[in-house]
Amino acid sequence: MERNEIFSRLEEVFRDVLDNDEIVLTDTTTADDIEEWDSLTHIQLIVAIEKTFQVKFTSKEILSWKNVGELADCIQSK
Amino acid sequence: MKDFKTLKKNLKTIPAGLSSVKVALLGDTATQFLATAIRGEGVDRGLDINLFEADFNQVQQQFFDPGSELYAFQPDYIVVFQSTHKWLAQHALRDESGKAQLADERLDFVRTICSLTNARIIYLNYPEIDDSVFGSYANRVPTSFIWQVRKFNYHLMELSQQIQNLFVCDVSALQAKFGRDLFFDASVYTSTEMILSIDALPWVSARILDILCALRGRFKKCLILDLDNTIWGGVVGDDGMEGIQLGHGLGIGKVFTEFQMWIKKLKDRGIILCICSKNDEDKAKEPFEKHPDMVLRLDDIAVFMANWDTKVDNIRAIQQILNIGFDSMVFLDDNPFERNIVREHIPDITVPELPEDPADYLEFLYAQNLFETASYSATDKDRTKQYQVEAQRTSYAKSFKDEAAFLRSLNMVSKVEGFTRFNTPRVAQLTQRSNQFNLRTVRYTEGEIAAVAENPDRIPIAFSLKDKFGDNGLICVIILEKLDADSLFINTWLMSCRVLKRGMEDFTLNTIVAVAREKGVKRIIGEYLPTPKNGMVREHYDRLGFKPLGEGRYELRLDEYTDRTCYIQIESE
Numbered sequence: 001m002e003r004n005e006i007f008s009r010l011e012e013v014f015r016d017v018l019d020n021d022e023i024v025l026t027d028t029t030t031a032d033d034i035e036e037w038d039s040l041t042h043i044q045l046i047v048a049i050e051k052t053f054q055v056k057f058t059s060k061e062i063l064s065w066k067n068v069g070e071l072a073d074c075i076q077s078k
Numbered sequence: 079m080k081d082f083k084t085l086k087k088n089l090k091t092i093p094a095g096l097s098s099v100k101v102a103l104l105g106d107t108a109t110q111f112l113a114t115a116i117r118g119e120g121v122d123r124g125l126d127i128n129l130f131e132a133d134f135n136q137v138q139q140q141f142f143d144p145g146s147e148l149y150a151f152q153p154d155y156i157v158v159f160q161s162t163h164k165w166l167a168q169h170a171l172r173d174e175s176g177k178a179q180l181a182d183e184r185l186d187f188v189r190t191i192c193s194l195t196n197a198r199i200i201y202l203n204y205p206e207i208d209d210s211v212f213g214s215y216a217n218r219v220p221t222s223f224i225w226q227v228r229k230f231n232y233h234l235m236e237l238s239q240q241i242q243n244l245f246v247c248d249v250s251a252l253q254a255k256f257g258r259d260l261f262f263d264a265s266v267y268t269s270t271e272m273i274l275s276i277d278a279l280p281w282v283s284a285r286i287l288d289i290l291c292a293l294r295g296r297f298k299k300c301l302i303l304d305l306d307n308t309i310w311g312g313v314v315g316d317d318g319m320e321g322i323q324l325g326h327g328l329g330i331g332k333v334f335t336e337f338q339m340w341i342k343k344l345k346d347r348g349i350i351l352c353i354c355s356k357n358d359e360d361k362a363k364e365p366f367e368k369h370p371d372m373v374l375r376l377d378d379i380a381v382f383m384a385n386w387d388t389k390v391d392n393i394r395a396i397q398q399i400l401n402i403g404f405d406s407m408v409f410l411d412d413n414p415f416e417r418n419i420v421r422e423h424i425p426d427i428t429v430p431e432l433p434e435d436p437a438d439y440l441e442f443l444y445a446q447n448l449f450e451t452a453s454y455s456a457t458d459k460d461r462t463k464q465y466q467v468e469a470q471r472t473s474y475a476k477s478f479k480d481e482a483a484f485l486r487s488l489n490m491v492s493k494v495e496g497f498t499r500f501n502t503p504r505v506a507q508l509t510q511r512s513n514q515f516n517l518r519t520v521r522y523t524e525g526e527i528a529a530v531a532e533n534p535d536r537i538p539i540a541f542s543l544k545d546k547f548g549d550n551g552l553i554c555v556i557i558l559e560k561l562d563a564d565s566l567f568i569n570t571w572l573m574s575c576r577v578l579k580r581g582m583e584d585f586t587l588n589t590i591v592a593v594a595r596e597k598g599v600k601r602i603i604g605e606y607l608p609t610p611k612n613g614m615v616r617e618h619y620d621r622l623g624f625k626p627l628g629e630g631r632y633e634l635r636l637d638e639y640t641d642r643t644c645y646i647q648i649e650s651e
Contacts, residue, residue: 016083017083019087019090038309039270040110040111040270042269043111043266043272043276044082044083044276046265046266046269047263047266047275047276047277047279048083056265058265059264059267059268059269062265062268062269063269
C-alpha cells in the first residue's frame with residue numbers, strides 16, 4: 001500500500017476514535033501533539049487500526065513506535 | 079450491539095433528566111474502559127451513573143478498610159470484577175494442597191464482602207481458561223485450574239441463592255456464546271493490563287446493566303408475537319393449516335418448533351404471551367387448536383389479536399388490556415416493514431431486528447438477553463391465566479349498568495396477613511415490578527422484606543384478593559412506619575394494576591385505619607413521590623380524604639375517619 005494512502009486511512013481512524021476532525025498526521029506526530037491521545041485511547045487506536053488494515057501487531061511492536069511514521073512503517077511491512 | 083466507541087461518545091453530552099445511580103467498580107485488572115462502557119450503556123438506559131472506580135487492584139483493601147473510599151462513596155451497587163486471568167497466576171504459585179483450596183477460599187471471600195455492605199453486589203463470574211496442563215484429563219484432577227474455576231462458578235450460584243444482596247453476572251455464559259478469542263486480546267492485555275477486549279466491553283457492560291435495571295424495576299413482562307414466518311413457517315391464510323412448516327416433517331419446521339419451546343419456557347416463568355397478526359381470527363387460531371406439532375396452545379396466550387387492523391393499533395389495544403408499560407414489552411415479527419412502523423409509533427417498545435433466516439432466531443435472541451429478571455417465584459407461571467381471567471371479567475362487567483352491583487356480584491374476598499416466609503418472595507417481587515400504582519416506589523429485595531418483618535417499628539401488611547372468577551393472588555403491599563407516639567407513616571403503598579377499580583384502595587385504607595387504631599395513634603401520614611410512571615396515583619391521597627401538608631405529604635386524622643364503603647370481605651381463617 002502507498003504510504004500516503006496509509007496516512008490518509010490512519011488519519012480517518014484517528015479522527016473517528018478520538019472524535020476530533022482536525023487531526024492531521026505526519027511522520028513525526030506523537031501522542032504529545034494530540035490532546036485526546038493518551039495511554040488509554042492509544043489502545044483503542046491500535047485495535048481500530050488493526051481492524052481497518054486487517055493486520056495484527058505484536059505486543060513488542062505496540063510498545064516500540066516512537067511516532068506515527070514508525071507506526072506507518074510497521075503497517076507497510078505487514 | 080453498540081461498539082465501545084459509541085458508548086464512549088454517549089458520555090460527551092449526557093442528556094438532562096436521567097435518573098442518577100451510584101455504582102462502585104472494583105477489579106484486579108485495569109478497569110477504566112469497563113467503567114466507561116458501563117456509564118455509556120447507562121445513558122442508553124436512562125441512567126446517569128455516578129461511578130466510583132477504585133485504584134488498580136484494590137478489591138480487598140476497599141472492602142476490609144472501614145474508612146475506605148468505597149464506604150465513603152455509599153454506592154447503591156458494587157460491581158466486583160476479579161479476573162480468571164489473575165487467578166490463574168495465583169494457581170500457578172501454589173503447591174498441590176493450595177491449589178485444591180483455591181475455589182473455597184474465593185467463595186469465602188465473596189461471602190465475607192457481601193456481609194460487609196448493604197449495597198447490592200454484582201459479581202462477575204469466571205469465564206473459563208483451559209491452561210491445557212492436563213488436557214481433558216483435568217476433569218479428573220481436583221487441583222487442576224479448570225476444576226477450580228468450574229467449582230467456583232457452580233458454588234457461586236448456590237451462594238447467590240443464600241445471600242440476598244449477591245447477584246451473579248454470568249460473564250462465563252457470555253464468553254461461551256462469543257468465544258474466548260473475541261473476549262481476550264493478548265496484546266491489549268500485555269500493553270494495558272486490560273483483560274476484556276474492546277469488542278467484549280459492550281456485551282459485558284450490557285449484562286451488568288441488565289441486572290441493575292431489573293433490580294430497579296425495569297424489565298420485560300410481555301412478549302408479543304407475529305404468526306406467519308415468525309412462530310411457524312409459511313402463511314397459514316395461503317398455505318392452510320396443513321401447509322405451514324412445523325415439527326420434523328415439512329421444510330424447516332423444526333426451527334419453529336424449537337423456537338416455540340423457548341417461548342413456552344418464557345411463558346412458564348411468567349412472561350405474558352400475546353399474538354398480534356394480520357390474519358382472519360379463525361384461520362390464525364386453528365393451528366393453536368389442532369396442529370399436532372404446535373408447542374404453544376391457546377391457553378398459553380393472554381391476548382390474541384388476529385385481524386386486519388394495523389399492528390400499532392393492536393399493540394396499543396394489548397397494552398390497554400394488560401395495563402403495563404410499553405417499555406416492558408417485546409415485539410417479534412419477521413417483517414422489517416412492520417417492525418419499523420411499530421418502532422416509529424411506539425418508541426418505548428423493544429423490537430429486535432430478527433435475522434433473515436429463522437434458523438438464526440434463537441441464537442440471536444439468546445445474545446440479546448431481553449428477559450433479565452431480579453426475582454422469580456413459583457406462582458409466576460399463573461400470570462397468563464390471571465390476565466385471561468381479567469379479559470373475562472371485563473366482558474362480564476359490561477353486562478352491569480351499575481358499578482356497585484357489579485362489584486357486589488364479584489363476591490370478593492381478601493386475605494390480610496403480615497410478611498411471612500411464604501409470601502416474602504412475592505412481596506419483594508411486587509415492590510420491584512409495580513411502577514404505576516406505587517406511591518413511593520421503594521424497591522425491596524427478599525432479604526430486606528424479611529428484615530422489615532422482624533423490625534418492631536414497621537407494620538407490614540400483605541393483601542390477596544379472590545373473586546368468583548378466580549384468585550388474583552397477592553396484589554397489594556403496605557409497610558407502615560412508626561413516626562412518633564401519635565403518627566404512622568405509609569412507607570409503602572403499592573398495588574398490582576390487575577385489581578384496579580375494585581374498591582381495593584378503600585378496603586386497604588379501612589384495614590390501615592383499623593391497625594392504626596389498635597396501635598393507639600391519632601394520625602396517618604402518606605406521601606406521594608412522583609416518577610415518570612406513577613401519575614395514576616398523583617391524587618390517590620386526595621381521593622381517599624387525606625389533607626395535603628405540602629411537599630407531597632398528606633395527613634389523615636383518625637377521629638375524622640369513618641370506614642369507606644367497599645364490597646370486599648375479609649377472608650376468615
